[in-house]
Amino acid sequence: MISMIQASMMALGLLFSPGELGPSERDAELPHQPLSAQEIPATDPSLERKYSDKFEQRVREESAKAGESIDTLYYGMVAVLVGVFGIAVHALIAARRQDQALARLASPQGAK
Amino acid sequence: MARSSTFARVYFPLTLLVGAAGLGLTLCVLYHALIVLDPHMPDGSFAIFAPPETPQANPMKLYDSYRIFFVHLPCALTTALMSMVMAAAGVLYLISRHRRWDALLMAAVEVGAVTCLLTMVTGYIWGDFAWGKGWTWEPRLTSTLILWLSFIALMMIRGAVEDERKKRMFSAVYGLATVPLYPLVSRSIEMFGRMSHPESLESLLRVNEISELSAVAKPALILFFLFFLMVRYWQLRLAGNIRELR
Amino acid sequence: MIRTLDLLIRREAAIERRTLGWLASMGLLGVLGVIVLGLGFSPEPSGDVKSALSVAGLWLVFLFAGSVGMSRTFAQERESGALDGVMLLPIDPALLYLAKVMTGMVSLLLALAGMAAAAHIFMHLEVALVFGRLLPLFALAALGYVAAGTVIAAMTSSLRGRDALLAIALFPIVVPLFVLATSASRDVLLGTSLEAVWEELIMLAAFDALYLALGMLSFGKVLEA
Numbered sequence: 095m096i097s098m099i100q101a102s103m104m105a106l107g108l109l110f111s112p113g114e115l116g117p118s119e120r121d122a123e124l125p126h127q128p129l130s131a132q133e134i135p136a137t138d139p140s141l142e143r144k145y146s147d148k149f150e151q152r153v154r155e156e157s158a159k160a161g162e163s164i165d166t167l168y169y170g171m172v173a174v175l176v177g178v179f180g181i182a183v184h185a186l187i188a189a190r191r192q193d194q195a196l197a198r199l200a201s202p203q204g205a206k
Numbered sequence: 207m208a209r210s211s212t213f214a215r216v217y218f219p220l221t222l223l224v225g226a227a228g229l230g231l232t233l234c235v236l237y238h239a240l241i242v243l244d245p246h247m248p249d250g251s252f253a254i255f256a257p258p259e260t261p262q263a264n265p266m267k268l269y270d271s272y273r274i275f276f277v278h279l280p281c282a283l284t285t286a287l288m289s290m291v292m293a294a295a296g297v298l299y300l301i302s303r304h305r306r307w308d309a310l311l312m313a314a315v316e317v318g319a320v321t322c323l324l325t326m327v328t329g330y331i332w333g334d335f336a337w338g339k340g341w342t343w344e345p346r347l348t349s350t351l352i353l354w355l356s357f358i359a360l361m362m363i364r365g366a367v368e369d370e371r372k373k374r375m376f377s378a379v380y381g382l383a384t385v386p387l388y389p390l391v392s393r394s395i396e397m398f399g400r401m402s403h404p405e406s407l408e409s410l411l412r413v414n415e416i417s418e419l420s421a422v423a424k425p426a427l428i429l430f431f432l433f434f435l436m437v438r439y440w441q442l443r444l445a446g447n448i449r450e451l452r
Numbered sequence: 453m454i455r456t457l458d459l460l461i462r463r464e465a466a467i468e469r470r471t472l473g474w475l476a477s478m479g480l481l482g483v484l485g486v487i488v489l490g491l492g493f494s495p496e497p498s499g500d501v502k503s504a505l506s507v508a509g510l511w512l513v514f515l516f517a518g519s520v521g522m523s524r525t526f527a528q529e530r531e532s533g534a535l536d537g538v539m540l541l542p543i544d545p546a547l548l549y550l551a552k553v554m555t556g557m558v559s560l561l562l563a564l565a566g567m568a569a570a571a572h573i574f575m576h577l578e579v580a581l582v583f584g585r586l587l588p589l590f591a592l593a594a595l596g597y598v599a600a601g602t603v604i605a606a607m608t609s610s611l612r613g614r615d616a617l618l619a620i621a622l623f624p625i626v627v628p629l630f631v632l633a634t635s636a637s638r639d640v641l642l643g644t645s646l647e648a649v650w651e652e653l654i655m656l657a658a659f660d661a662l663y664l665a666l667g668m669l670s671f672g673k674v675l676e677a
Contacts, residue, residue, distance in 0.1 A: 164273070168240040172233060175430075179229045182437050186221055189440045193214040196447055300673060349627075356624035363621055366611045376607045379670045383600060383625050386662050390628045 221436040228430030235423045239276040243419065271335040276419060278328040280427030281321045282350075287428065288318030288435070289353065289388060296381035299374060305446045308374040311381055312364070313438035317431055319357040326350060345394035346403040353391055356384045370449065456543055460551035467525065467534075468555060481517040482567030485509060490574050507637050511630065513567050514593070516619070518560050522601045523618045525556075526609035535675070545672030549602060553667070556598040557591070564590055585640055589649070592656040593633040599663035600626050606674045632656050 291314040299307035329347065330340035341347065360380050367373040489509045529535045538548060568583045601622050608617045636652040 164240050168236060171236055171240075175229065175232060175236075179225060179433075182225065182434055183222070185441060186218065186225075186437050189437070189444055190214055190218050192444050192448075193211055193440075196444070196451075197211045197214075199451070300670070345631075349631075352624050352627045359621045359624055363607065363611075363617060366608075366613065366617055372610075375673055379603060379607065379674055380621065380625075382666055382670065383603065383663075385666070386628050386659055387625070390631070 217436075217440060221433060221440070224429055224436060225433035228426065228428075228433050231422065231426030232430045235276055235419065235426045238419050239273050239423070243273065271332055274328050274332050276423040277427070278325060278332065279420065280424050281325040281328065283424055284321040284428050284431045285318050285325055285350075285353070286388070286392065288314045288321060288431075289384065291435070292318065292381045293385050293388075296378040299378040300382075305374065305450075306443060308377060309439050309442035309446060311377055312442050313435050315357050315360050315377075315381070316438055317435045319354065319361070320434075321431055322350065322354040322357060326354065344403055346391070349387070349391040349394045353384070353387055356387060360384075453547070457547050457551060460543070460548055461554055463538075464551050464555035467529070468559060479517075479563050479566050481520060482513045482563055483570050485513040485516075486567065486570045486574055489571075504638060504641075507634065507641055509571065510564065510567065511634055511637070514560070514564060514590075514597070515623070515630070517563055517567075518594075518597055518601060519605075519619045519622055520615060521559065521563070522556060522598070522605040523609065523615045525552075526605045527614065530609050539675060545675055546668040549667055549671035552602050553595070553598050553664070556602060557594045560594045560598060561587075561590060564594075586637055588653065589633055589637050589640065589656070592653060592660055593629050596629045596656065596660040596663050597626050599660060599667050603667045603671055603674060606671065628659050629656065632659070 292311050295307045295311035295314060298304075299311065326347075329350075333342070334340040360377060363380060364373055364377055367376055486509065489505070526535075539545075565583065601618075604622045604625070605618055608614045608621060611617055632652045632655055636649040636656075639649050
């Protein structure tokens with residue numbers, strides 16, 4: 095019983111956060127795990143030394159964390175944009191209706 | 207049978223088309239910027255930003271933060287476009303005294319205020335990561351804030367005037383009076399020397415994939431905001447027409 | 453044309469003398485500004501802080517006193533209906549605008565001089581000593597400020613809450629002037645010669661010309677609206 099609830103909760107969770115679906119194709123290609131210092135190919139090795147390892151490590155960790163939340167951000171932005179677009183289209187249609195009403199008023203038969 | 211005006215029969219589908227294209231392209235750009243692109247470039251390099259003190263010696267890696275540029279830069283460009291539309295509409299109104307130019311001016315001010323705010327917000331978020339503080343008294347940032355204030359001031363003046371003719375005349379004159387601000391915003395980096403604000407996206411990111419996406423992002427978001435300009439323009443026109451009838 | 457302009461300037465000067473619009477409000481604001489600055493910095497600052505402070509104070513007073521002064525002269529003319537009388541005359545409104553800008557600029561500079569003297573006496577700031585060197589800068593900044601402000605004040609003078617509106621509307625527009633003028637005046641106070649800020653002066657003059665041109669074109673339209 096409990097495992098069923100757990101499973102349905104997980105399914106719900108997966109439905110609402112497609113970004114956390116586990117390793118997708120993209121993730122398989124480019125892992126979000128922090129890379130070790132040797133794994134980062136530096137264009138110029140002297141540049142690397144400008145940053146302390148600690149800072150580098152922290153940024154990489156945050157970057158990996160951000161990688162997960164970026165998917166959520168993406169879907170959130172899509173929702174916002176589509177919503178705003180919908181409101182604007184609604185206003186546009188209302189404007190057309192208004193325009194039609196005005197045109198009727200102006201036309202010679204409008205008085206009827 | 208409801209018949210709309212000739213103008214509306216062209217304008218309505220055109221606006222919808224612009225909106226659909228803008229939304230579609232913007233979603234594509236977002237998908238690429240957020241999902242497809244990765245801070246680890248294919249050739250292993252990072253997106254890099256060189257702080258001004260030592261341009262070559264000490265560039266910083268941008269990690270995920272550069273993704274925000276695909277929104278930040280088009281928003282800034284749209285703001286510039288809107289302020290130009292505003293000034294042009296002001297001139298045309300003063301010449302022709304036709305209400306349509308006033309509607310265009312006001313629509314441009316409203317959309318411009320929103321995009322300017324978006325520019326500043328996205329800039330703040332990036333600055334918070336890259337500079338460690340979101341806001342600095344840097345010429346580009348300060349002048350953008352001033353431009354936003356001038357948009358707000360125009361709306362406030364409009365709100366205070368009751369007479370319609372006066373309202374239109376004052377907006378046109380005030381819109382023109384903000385023109386000297388544009389060189390301040392656009393050439394601020396040249397005028398006061400480069401400080402913390404990157405000069406252009408291309409100077410910042412030398413990876414092909416990114417500059418290609420940036421080339422699409424600009425028209426995409428501009429189209430998307432243009433749609434709102436068109437919707438607002440029509441709304442304001444109609445509101446003016448109705449006021450005229452009363 | 454010159455004669456008309458001369459007459460208009462004399463008219464403005466007469467209004468100024470009778471109402472003391474600019475001078476009274478600006479002088480009072482200037483002295484108040486100095487007192488507040490002096491109270492705020494009770495352990496008296498020294499050196500570079502002092503000169504930076506005096507520049508900031510001067511420009512602050514310049515900004516607020518200027519906008520209050522412009523708003524007041526216009527309000528008086530609107531209320532007494534004098535402006536309508538002048539509008540009936542066959543005069544190019546651009547000339548009226550020029551007369552207003554010139555008198556406004558002179559009054560603003562006079563008020564600034566008074567304020568510098570007050571700062572010298574009360575706060576021991578050496579603004580008065582360098583005032584001569586700063587004068588070209590102040591004159592150019594005042595010209596641009598009054599050129600833009602006269603148009604905006606003509607708009608807002610007939611509205612509710614005109615003083616606040618004028619300040620809100622005017623500030624964003626004249627920022628280019630202030631950005632240039634404050635940095636140049638700081639340099640001058642810290643000992644650079646006026647030649648070193650030549651570029652800023654040229655740019656100030658260019659902005660002035662822009663504001664003046666815009667004002668001359670639109671002043672009549674604003675008044676008739």
